[in-house]
Amino acid sequence: MGKPPAMAPELANSEIAQAQEAAWIEVIRKMEEVYSDLIQYEIELEEKNTALEEAQRFITSVLSSVSDILVVCDSKGRIQQVNLAFLRLTDIAEIDLVGHPLGDFLAEDVGSLNHWLEAGHGGDREVRFVHRGQGVTDPVALTCATLLDHRGLPAGTVLTGRPVGELRRAYEALKQAQAQLVQQEKMASLGRLIAGVAHELNNPISFIVGNVHVLTKYRERLEAYLGTIHQGIDETEREALRKSLRIDTLMTDLPALIAGTQEGAQRVADIVKSLKRLSFSQSGGAEAVNLAEIAENAVHWAIKGRSTLPDPVISLPPVLLTPGHAGQLHQVMVNLMENALDAVNDQGNKAVITVSGHRQDAQVAVEITDSGPGIPPENLDKVFDPFFTTKPVGQGTGLGLWISYGIVRDHGGALVAENAPGGGARFRLTLPAI
Ligand SMILES: Nc1ncnc2c1ncn2[C@@H]1O[C@H](COP(=O)(O)OP(=O)(O)OP(=O)(O)O)[C@@H](O)[C@H]1O
Ligand SMILES: [Mg+2]
Structure with missing residues (x-):
């Protein structure tokens, strides 16, 4: 490489000084730029840090x-x-x-x-x-x-x-609450039963009370008539008295009044007897019970107070023996009947409920079919779940079928829900036969 071309020294010096100055200005400008970027970064960093700390505090307090x-x-x-x-x-x-x-x-x-x-x-x-x-x-x-x-x-x-x-404690508390609800449901069905019983007893009792009232009046008239006769009166007087006291009518009424009173008393006795059969306690072993009789009885209990609906069609053989607890099986039948009645409730006199039963091999079966809307397919396996109900609040606890299912299972039987071919729901109860 050759030497650089010769220059006048002063000129060269001033050019260098200028170039140096320009370079410095450039450096300072760059530094300022970097510095301002740095400050910007620092502000951003602080902001991010604050957000991070906030998030950290939040997570810690949640945890x-x-x-x-x-x-x-x-x-x-x-x-x-x-x-x-x-x-x-x-x-x-x-x-x-x-x-x-x-x-x-x-x-x-x-x-x-x-x-x-x-x-x-x-x-x-x-x-x-x-x-x-x-x-x-x-x-x-x-x-x-x-x-x-x-x-x-x-x-x-x-x-x-x-x-x-x-x-475990939470589970125990849950179990206790569940048991309480079941108990409440039992109390509620007992309440319904008592209301039904009261309604049923009311009829014959008011009948008896009315008859006894009439009989008392008749006794007074007979007493007056006989008293006067015993004092010794002549025939004309006696005939006049007989007419005025309407003794002949009284005598014609008397047999019907006594028979009616007897019938009323018998009805009360029957109700009490059917209640006794319903011992709700579970104590004691299973005994031979007649499912047909229980079913028929339960139908009568369930339709009390639903006078707007036609009577269910019952086609049951006289006897369907199964080993079990009458009270519990009665509860199952009443639950099934009440559900069927609820399902057809708005159909008025078009409603049809059929209760049929038969014995097949080693089993007895009772079927309840209704003309209601049936059970949507997606609900068929839910209806036995505890608390599953489609009824408005206060009208159903959703425990009826769950309790019934448990009772039937404990009896070694089965309870199945399906939709009948013509629409409407059908519940089939099967139990071991004796
Ligand atoms: N015969 C029926 N037809 C149509 N749906 C029914 C029938 N029986 C039961 N279901 C359905 O199954 C649900 C559960 O019945 P379940 O007897 O267990 O409870 P619930 O009747 O609603 O209340 P609860 O019996 O405790 O008063 C009902 O809410 C209803 O949706
Ligand atoms: Mg029910």
């Missing part, structure tokens, strides 16, 4: 307010995060937990648990943790799920759980 325990582990099984419920359960400080293997805090053999954790999902498992003071915690029903990272790849496990004692 500490849930009562279930929560433990997050990394892919090596080391604890990454726990919530307040877990700290309370184990009484161990967070700082002693985080970063340590979860296995260190399990109070039992971890071998099989590791497989479970690796599987990353699945059902509940009962686990006890180490407790700082008491050695071990109460058993916890633990569920495990896989923790995914931002790319959706497995990054660890999330364990959630709840002390089994708590679950």
Whole structure:
């Protein structure tokens, strides 16, 4: 390379100075640009940080307010995060937990648990943790799920759980509430029965009371008539008295009045007898009961107070013997009848309910078919569920069929719901025959 061309030294110096100055200006401008970008970044960063802290606080407060325990582990099984419920359960400080293997805090053999954790999902498992003071915690029903990272790849496990004692207590409370509801339903059906009984007794009793009232009046007239005769009066006087006291009419009425009173008393006796047969207690073993009689009886009970509907068509043989509890089977039949009556309620005198029965081989069966709207196919397997009802609030608890199903099952029988070919629902009850 040759030498640079010669220049006048002053000229060269001033050009260099100019170039240097321009370069400096450029550098300072760039620096200012960078600086202002930096400030911008810092503001953005602070904003993001604030949002992040906010999110963190939110998540922490949510996690500490849930009562279930929560433990997050990394892919090596080391604890990454726990919530307040877990700290309370184990009484161990967070700082002693985080970063340590979860296995260190399990109070039992971890071998099989590791497989479970690796599987990353699945059902509940009962686990006890180490407790700082008491050695071990109460058993916890633990569920495990896989923790995914931002790319959706497995990054660890999330364990959630709840002390089994708590679950058991909740389950017990639920069972108790359920038993109470069943009891309430029984009380309600007892209430309906009593109302029916009262209605039924009212008729013959008012009949008897009316008759006795007339009989008392007749006695007074007879007393007056006989009293006067015994004093010794002549025939004309006696005939006059006989007419004025209307003794002949009285004598003609008397047999009908006595028969009517007897009939009323007999009706009361019958009702009481049928009630006695209905002993609702479950004590005592099964005895031979006549399902046909129970069904017929139940039909009569159920239609009380539904005078707008035609009487059901009953085609039952006289006897269908099955081993069982009359009171319980009566309850089943009344439930089925009430459902059928509800189903046809708006059909007025077009409503048809058929109750038929027969014995087939080792079974007795009773079928109740109604002309109602039937049961939508999607509900056919739901009608026996507890609390399933399509009736308005206050008109159905949805326990009738559930209770009936239980009773029939306990009797070794079956209760099936279907839709009859001509529309309307049909319930078929089968029980072992004697
Ligand atoms: N004969 C029927 N026709 C049409 N649907 C019926 C019939 N019987 C039962 N169902 C349906 O099954 C549901 C459940 O019946 P279930 O007897 O268990 O309860 P419920 O009658 O609603 O109430 P509860 O019997 O406790 O007063 C009813 O709400 C109704 O939807
Ligand atoms: Mg019902």
